[in-house]
Amino acid sequence: MGLSMAERKAVTKEMLKRYPKASRVEKGRILDELCALTGWTRRHARRALATAAQGTIDRPRRPRERIYGPEVLTSLCRVWAVLDGPSGKRLAPFMAEIVEALERCGELDVTPTVRDKLLGISSATIDRMLVAERRRLKVKGRSGTKPGSMLKRQIPIRTFAEWNEDRPGFCEVDLVGHDGGVPAGEFCQTLDLTCVKTGWTEPRALKTKSQRWVREALEDIERDLPFPLLGIDCDNGGEFINVELFTWCEARKITFTRSRPYRKNDNCFVEQKNWPVVRQQVGYLRYDNAEELECLRELYGHLRLYINFFQPQMKLASKVREGSKVTKRYDIARTPYRRVLALPEVPQEVKDALTETYRSLNPAELKRAIGRCQDGLIAMAKTKTETRKEVSRPPDNPYRRTMSWRQASRTSLVMQPVHASRTP
Numbered sequence: 001m002g003l004s005m006a007e008r009k010a011v012t013k014e015m016l017k018r019y020p021k022a023s024r025v026e027k028g029r030i031l032d033e034l035c036a037l038t039g040w041t042r043r044h045a046r047r048a049l050a051t052a053a054q055g056t057i058d059r060p061r062r063p064r065e066r067i068y069g070p071e072v073l074t075s076l077c078r079v080w081a082v083l084d085g086p087s088g089k090r091l092a093p094f095m096a097e098i099v100e101a102l103e104r105c106g107e108l109d110v111t112p113t114v115r116d117k118l119l120g121i122s123s124a125t126i127d128r129m130l131v132a133e134r135r136r137l138k139v140k141g142r143s144g145t146k147p148g149s150m151l152k153r154q155i156p157i158r159t160f161a162e163w164n165e166d167r168p169g170f171c172e173v174d175l176v177g178h179d180g181g182v183p184a185g186e187f188c189q190t191l192d193l194t195c196v197k198t199g200w201t202e203p204r205a206l207k208t209k210s211q212r213w214v215r216e217a218l219e220d221i222e223r224d225l226p227f228p229l230l231g232i233d234c235d236n237g238g239e240f241i242n243v244e245l246f247t248w249c250e251a252r253k254i255t256f257t258r259s260r261p262y263r264k265n266d267n268c269f270v271e272q273k274n275w276p277v278v279r280q281q282v283g284y285l286r287y288d289n290a291e292e293l294e295c296l297r298e299l300y301g302h303l304r305l306y307i308n309f310f311q312p313q314m315k316l317a318s319k320v321r322e323g324s325k326v327t328k329r330y331d332i333a334r335t336p337y338r339r340v341l342a343l344p345e346v347p348q349e350v351k352d353a354l355t356e357t358y359r360s361l362n363p364a365e366l367k368r369a370i371g372r373c374q375d376g377l378i379a380m381a382k383t384k385t386e387t388r389k390e391v392s393r394p395p396d397n398p399y400r401r402t403m404s405w406r407q408a409s410r411t412s413l414v415m416q417p418v419h420a421s422r423t424p
Contacts (some may be wrong), residue, residue, distance in 0.1 A: 009130050013047060057348065078102075170232065171194060171196065171270075178190065189208060192274060198336050200225065201308060235258065299373035
């Protein structure tokens with residue numbers, strides 16, 4: 001194993017004590033010894049000894065001139081916050097489009113010099129400049145799926161490896177429960193649907209996981225999708241594996257498949273959306289009343305536009321395994337909106353309507369609207385928690401035969417709000 005740079009400098013200093021006074025032959029031996037220890041060539045060893053003799057071997061390297069100053073960092077933080085903190089590889093290809101959109105809406109005002117620097121910044125530099133911001137933003141969930149036994153033999157199993165549809169409209173769907181850590185009683189659910197080809201995502205808030213609400217949510221999503229719904233793949237929960245949904249898909253000639261039990265990777269396209277689309281936006285609180293359901297629906301109305309028009313995504317282009325090493329390569333980050341525009345299967349009138357919608361949207365205002373809904377959900381959850389604490393207080397009469405305080409505290413739905421940090 002080679003020496004470190006500090007060890008090489010120390011060895012060079014030690015050799016320098018003998019080198020100037022040595023004869024020609026001895027100098028050759030010293031150079032050979034130094035080359036054997038450090039791995040340098042004789043020419044480099046001779047130069048290192050000369051530099052050490054001038055006393056400059058420990059001279060600190062002159063720092064490079066900063067290209068991106070505080071004014072660039074301020075604008076970069078603004079853009080990064082509006083997009084909900086993406087990585088540099090997702091942000092850099094989208095920088096020109098988001099800067100143009102924010103300037104069009106009056107949300108960003110920068111000089112031409114700063115604008116040019118923003119458009120030319122690399123993904124690695126973005127990540128380095130935002131290290132401090134990322135440290136401020138630093139939750140794991142559970143599965144609420146219960147396997148359903150109905151119609152399993154009639155619904156074919158599809159695995160991740162078998163899904164190679166190259167058309168828009170083949171989607172994966174999943175439910176995310178908002179039980180607040182206590183999966184008892186009825187509580188709201190989020191239905192998350194993702195198109196495998198384009199990444200287009202549609203979240204919907206449901207009153208419960210009843211098959212009626214699931215079917216109605218899918219009907220609503222079918223109307224809002226910019227392409228026909230051709231296929232649905234789900235897990236084995238009873239909210240999906242039922243006669244009502246099976247009949248609905250058959251009537252519309254929608255391919256209906258299911259994953260293998262206990263194999264989440266079979267639904268990897270939608271499973272990976274459950275964190276950024278649901279948990280990162282609404283947290284792990286319990287939502288179980290009409291006001292919270294309405295607030296969730298309002299939030300998702302803004303969120304679907306924000307995700308599909310202003311959240312660039314990278315898709316896996318290739319994966320090569322060589323022994324134990326797996327090399328993955330991804331395409332350039334693009335928003336689902338841009339991916340839909342690039343598809344020849346989508347009619348031009350649909351693309352024109354999407355472009356008109358895109359031009360009317362303000363990404364910063366969408367982010368603020370999402371933030372207001374998040375604040376409303378936290379306020380309602382806090383009020384509900386305080387009310388339940390009042391109800392679960394111990395009785396004044398200690399001799400009264402009733403539930404003990406310990407039992408009451410175990411059965412009360414006391415929740416600690418968990419909310420993803422965001423920049424106002």
